Amino acid sequence: MGSREYGQFCGLARAAEVLGQRWTMLILRDLLVGPRRYSDLVAGLPGIPTNLLATRLKELERDGIVVREARDRPDRSIVYRLTARGADLGPALDALGRWGAATMHAPRDGEIVTDASLTTALRVAAQGGRAPDQQSVTYTIRAGDAVAHAVVRGRQVEVAPGESPSPDLVLTAGPGFRDLLAGAITPEEALADGSVEITGDPDLLDAFAATFVVPYATRALDNR
Amino acid sequence: MGSREYGQFCGLARAAEVLGQRWTMLILRDLLVGPRRYSDLVAGLPGIPTNLLATRLKELERDGIVVREARDRPDRSIVYRLTARGADLGPALDALGRWGAATMHAPRDGEIVTDASLTTALRVAAQGGRAPDQQSVTYTIRAGDAVAHAVVRGRQVEVAPGESPSPDLVLTAGPGFRDLLAGAITPEEALADGSVEITGDPDLLDAFAATFVVPYATRALDNR
């Protein structure tokens, strides 16, 4: 048994052999947002040793999860893209992200938010909410140095990193923004205490809070 | 940033800090089946260093995922049990197991099946199938040295490790059993080529194959 295998004919063991390697889940999180260059990945994963990123990308390519695209690029840049098999990890990684977010109250010291993590968080949040019936609405969300935007058309929510050219509402996350996503505070309270600052129609903040929901884990009194 | 953290305020990063540690996913897989003693875990995880198991259990306890129950046990044994927070990992780990199983054709050299992994596989398989309308049916499934049993009542499927006292059908998995679960071969073919051996009513094998389904990943021709 190699240092990566578990010696068990088990689906979870096979998944653990891939995802249990350090940094792999975060690399895949960023690639789930879209194809990325090596330097994009380095920028979105502060602290990752560059040799480790190179090793992981090779492993993921060998395992059929990622493809390295070099040819047919006029700008000669190299792009890493998920295969269909890699994209199949989306539901599982979203479920893990939802589980992790359920006890995530405030950032630990020095913790940052990246465009990819914010985009992922909003994608997961969109699965937990239910957009009110209305025409197309575009949000831009800022959290720390990260920016993402979301376009909501009926039940359809599309989230992408970066600015939106023409947002209906711009939200800037404050210290209690996570509480707003959990429904622990109302949009009105969030505005009052600086949990969120907005530019645009305040009524749209109610729509936002209904569309994007990430509940907190209920603290069981009896912990069994 | 410690050697376990990622320095990102991100749900998936938080999950990775727990599940990215070696052996942790398999420990949780076994505990999802039910409370287990230290020695049960050692037996179900061949190759795990005992000190590492002890370390992991302490970390999981500190993180509120596992509780250690010592008191009130007449036989003085210690049992590890998932908290509500730990049990919340069920859907995410099942999704990971489904992803891993989708490309799992045959065991690699020396790979084994444990009671817990077989039980987990059947639980995941029950989510992918649809039991035909019938009265209560009990199956006993053997794969390698592992044994599990399942009780199917309508849409309700309950899977547990070990023998069933009174099974309606006993299945012993052969080399092509995985193909049967994927629907790549019919129950008749599976019987003919030794992919499965049964004791009991052969018609129940059709019901089994409809109830427990784990599809193979479709091999995309265009791998994007």
Added chain:
DNA sequence: CGGGATCCCCCGAGATACTG
């Protein structure tokens, strides 16, 4: 005998410098 703790070795991760 169940439930660990201790020890040593070594590989993989971190950090940083360097290169095609």
Added chain:
DNA sequence: CAGTATCTCGGGGGATCCCG
């Protein structure tokens, strides 16, 4: 931009030992 090279160091693997 996209990695490779090199070094150091901590955590995992493996065996053994210990304690109630």
